[in-house]
Amino acid sequence: MNRALWWAGWVLLAAIVVHVVALVATGGAVTGPVSLRKPATFAETSWLLCWSVGLALPWLRLGRVRRRLVVASVLAFGIGETTIMAVQAWRGVPSHYNFTTPFDAVLMRAGAGGLAFVLLAGLVVLLTGTRGSTAPPSVLLGVRAGVGVLLVGCLVGFVMISNMSGVFQGAFASGFAEPQVGYLGPAAATVGREYLLLRPHTHGGDLVLLHAVGVHGMVLLTLPALGLARAGVPERTRLRLVATMTVLVVAGLAGLAVAAFGQRPWDSLPAVAVAGLAVLALGYVATLARSVVRVRQTG
Structure with a gap:
């Protein structure tokens, strides 16, 4: 299979x-x-x-x-x-x-x-x-955390579908209250200017980036855990690296969720909030890079 x-x-x-x-x-x-x-x-x-x-x-x-x-x-x-x-x-x-x-x-x-x-x-x-x-604890953590984040991404997708919009405006399942005829997606003014996955000027909270990060949960957490295990990196080191990446991804996802469900467009977020999310992203990249270095050293 x-x-x-x-x-x-x-x-x-x-x-x-x-x-x-x-x-x-x-x-x-x-x-x-x-x-x-x-x-x-x-x-x-x-x-x-x-x-x-x-x-x-x-x-x-x-x-x-x-x-x-x-x-x-x-x-x-x-x-x-x-x-x-x-x-x-x-x-x-x-x-x-x-x-x-x-x-x-x-x-x-x-x-x-x-x-x-x-x-x-x-x-x-x-x-x-x-x-x-x-399986070793690091692998089990990577699988459970990765699938858990993926499930969150799927649930965010269901919210988007229920509202017929990737822009959250304070309601759930609002799209089911209107006749399902024609194109029911959000107006261009609601979405604002787009830069691929970044939509900083939405009229409400942007769910698209939150959804996109979530559905890559296994890529972000499961694959690194499996790569470290297959390379034979010591389990204590593997568990520390996978746990660190898990904390960073979950914290970043939580920050995106607070902004989205708080109906806060990116252009209205305080600089400290944006900086905090950037630090979490950079922290994940740095931890992933350390994982790659350990794999190469062990290999």
């Missing part, structure tokens, strides 16, 4: 290259609701998720049935979501919050609802594999 995750990862990596080349060749929009960037970014997230889960599974205690459930859920989400994003981008219509036609509505509900819940169930099953596992 792991082989399927590796092959899917290669396919998704190819999808990234194809869409980036197409985006450059066509000179299309990089931001906004309609862009070839969207299938590229979803393919990137799914590619890394497939390989992260593929590397983590051998360390976990999962029977054949649960292992297959995890693999199937990751494949369904990764391939399915990327396909939906690609179909809508090449059609030139929004992939999110779009109910303009019955076909658009089916893709929206299947991707944002069905496939997301499938992944959520698979991640919960994946976590059960850490119980009774003989």
Whole structure:
């Protein structure tokens, strides 16, 4: 089953290259609701998720049935979501919050609802594999923390879908109160000027960056833990490095959540808050760099 995750990862990596080349060749929009960037970014997230889960599974205690459930859920989400994003981008219509036609509505509900819940169930099953596992504590911490952060990212995504907007304005599930007809996404004035994942001038709290960091939880925490273990770095050192990265990522995620759910646009945050988030990010990068150095020294 792991082989399927590796092959899917290669396919998704190819999808990234194809869409980036197409985006450059066509000179299309990089931001906004309609862009070839969207299938590229979803393919990137799914590619890394497939390989992260593929590397983590051998360390976990999962029977054949649960292992297959995890693999199937990751494949369904990764391939399915990327396909939906690609179909809508090449059609030139929004992939999110779009109910303009019955076909658009089916893709929206299947991707944002069905496939997301499938992944959520698979991640919960994946976590059960850490119980009774003989993996070192650093590996178990990396898996649990990485999947936990990923689950937070998924929950933030559900908030976005429930409001039909990546800009939080103090309500939950407000998008379900209106007829699901046409494009229900936020107005350009609500989003403000975009710089890829950075949207400093939103009219409310920005959930997109919080979501983006969260869905890379296994990349940020699980992969470093596995890399340190495979290199044979002493367990005490591994546990210290993984724990430090976990604290930094969770603290950074909490800071982003406070700003987003407090409806505070980036351009309204005090300088000390922005500096604090920057310090956490730099601290993570520095700890990751130390981990790479230890791996190279041990190897």
